[in-house]
Amino acid sequence: MKRDYLFVFTEESDNAGDEVLCEANSLDDAYDIMYGYYEFKEEELKYVEEMSVEEGEWLGLDTY
Numbered sequence: 103m104k105r106d107y108l109f110v111f112t113e114e115s116d117n118a119g120d121e122v123l124c125e126a127n128s129l130d131d132a133y134d135i136m137y138g139y140y141e142f143k144e145e146e147l148k149y150v151e152e153m154s155v156e157e158g159e160w161l162g163l164d165t166y
Contacts, residue, residue, distance in 0.1 A: 106158030106165065107132040108150040115146040123158045123165040135166060 107124045109132075111117040126132040129152065136142050158165065 103127075104155055106153050106155050108153065108158075108161075108163075109136065109147045110150055112146055112148050114143070117146075121150070121161075121163050123161070123163050125155060125158070125165055140166060 104125050104127060107126060107129055109122050109124060111120045111122070124132040124135050126135055129149070132149075136147055137144060
């Protein structure tokens, strides 16, 4: 079952402070999507928490 994983951009990113969600089957998959597919650098993103897809929709954030 898919879950949403909340990330925040760090000071190393042009988007510092912005929060984004990644919908994936596991945290490892979320890292693969964010760092592999979208090619964000590890120092640009910080993992915050896991939540249900419904909870993620309530936040209204961009979802990868």
